[in-house]
Amino acid sequence: MSVSILDNIKGRFGFGCMRLPMQGEEVDIEETKRMVDAFMASGLNYFDTAHVYLSGRSELAVKECLTSRYPRESYVLADKLTSELFSKEEDILPLFEKQLKCCGVDYFDVYLMHAVDRHIYPQYENTRAFEILSDLKQQGKIRRMGLSYHDSGEFLDKILTEHPEIDVVQIQFNYVDYEDATVQSRLVYETCEKHGKPIIVMEPVKGGGLVKLPEEAQKIFDDLNARTGHTYSNAAYALRFAGSFPQIAMVLSGMGSKEQMLDNLSAMQPVQPLDEAEKEAIQQVTEVFRGLHLIPCTACHYCTDGCPMQIQIPDLFAVLNAKNVFHDGIANYYYENSLTVGGHGKASDCIECGHCEGICPQHLPVIELLKQVSEVFDKKA
Template sequence: METRTYKNSDERISLLGFGCMRLPLVGDTQEIDAEYAGRMIDRAVENGVNYFDTAYVYHQEKSESFIGNALAKYPRGSFNLADKLPTWFVEKESDVPRLFDEQLARCGVDYFDYYLIHNINEERTSIVERNRIYEQLKEFQRQGRIRHLGFSFHDRPELLERFANQYDWDFVQIQFNYVDWELQDARRQYLILKGKGIPIVVMEPVRGGALATLCDEAVRILKDAVPDASPASWAVRYAASFPEVLTVLSGMTRMPQLEDNLRTMKNFKPLSPYEHEVIGRALAAYKLASTIPCTSCRYCMDCPAGVDIPKVLMIYNNYCQRKGDPRNELTLCLEYDILGEKSQAHHCVNCGACTEHCPQRIDIPSWMRTVSDLVKDAEAAAS
């Protein structure tokens, strides 16, 4: 198993991290299939995986106790356990030690190797400040109950920069894959963290499975280049090829996914310039096969009303490609929010300035109305 070093220490972290948010379930229930999942954990450990990521809320609050039990037979120093404070459950200062102690008990450990403030966005930064979350967690760290303190993040790069500067962080977890490089500006997020020397934990390298099930043309492009590599392995290698990435989390549900990831990370080779070019072509095919054939060429920009047309269309296409995902509406709202209010579709005044420049002859104003209405409905359903 390929490993990365935590900063200048002798701490080696497996480049493949096991995400415990999509564990196998028993039949149609929401109950974790502990026997099957336990075999996956054992197989991962046997093959050198030493980073396991859970959170208070995963699997209806059952993920922590599952992974705690599954790892209990291994020496405590042989694995890294990452857990996350459910920021949105913190209403007063005393909630922080209460939740933290509960998490230690659920996992059956007396310290966390990596501990994160979960899912930081604009609203949650004030929860952190109001309840002295950072200061309290820093105290737990001084007591040896947290080894490395960080946060996971889903918002705009400007906020990432502000929050990363506001406190002293040991690591940060971001959504990072070859679609979000542009769509959620993961590129800027990566550069901000790289500039500050903060190790990066990658989540969603396969974008919730979307990059494992590409359209036929994108698959053909990848297969022509490397016949025996799966689409998922390309996505995992993409994320792992960035040197500041400490580990790439994969939320694995079935043994074959684990085996595929193990193959990728055991004989890990960073993407070559040619392979980056192959991914670029596959990404272009993926975009073309989407509901709206936008290629993100940006010939239609700038919109006088400030709408970021290609990003709005990409968000819609991603929504269409995730059909059947129970979190689809929520993800849509999140991506739309990250886009930023000023760039959203409802600002379109139907001036038509964009359509004449579009080589794909997309009826942009009409799609702006469609997307705006769709998001409104999704937000109403979520509230």
């Protein structure tokens, strides 16, 4: 039996609204409505958004596609307090009210302090965010309060010891990060378990990085499917990995199409835990990844809004990964004709202002990594 966050949550698989289908710069509302309908029809009801997702468009799409079309008690909605959007205590309540309005609701089921790590934690402490969220919970405007978290198990232990009022923790958890020295998925999981906190999983497919696998890793899953007669996709194995742990109450997936959603649902509604042979295959795939030393960017895009050179940082990392893993010749084409045009800077245009590094939840040395991108793709320039 897994733990539970709220009685009215159905299932253990949630709709992450950070990578909704797009038409140009705007959310594809009709496709999103179809996805919401398919999700609800499957018997699930957990939705996760944030004001910063899709530069404000995610919350508005949630209103248009979900909250204006379904009764309030039929779905569970999670939103977040993001540190970049407030600097002092007085800013928090107006921001919260604005978020309720954007989403078209008068309470959030789950409300999380966003992307907490050792650098941002003092901001939440100094602005009395913990007390303010506790008050909102007393008033019924929040039903559960929590953290979305990106740091070590040890630091989380300190936070949960100082703030036992935290109800739930959202963590990055996937098979590649499970023993990763920086992300520490296992240690963070064990810390939540020690404090008895239910866990919400984000990035179970590592921002899509566990969908298209290197040839050697793909062969491991292909051989497994051939032996067992199953047809699980790579994403399905990654989601089922997260769903196999008892302290995990909810696994979120940021789905960008109905097709992707149906694939995810086939593995997660209901959750189908991994058997021993599947666990062994995942271990082997993890070893393949370890040998590749890829840039562990999850494509969350938190860094891009404030980049003065409008460098499409995660996309540049993705092309470098693609080139290194798949020896992908088309990567050069994308770099030159798609990713660095229309006002978007090349990797070599970085002025080293440091904005991106201050905000990256993966703590990536973006400036140094962009130099590597530049080395490979800007050579001819």
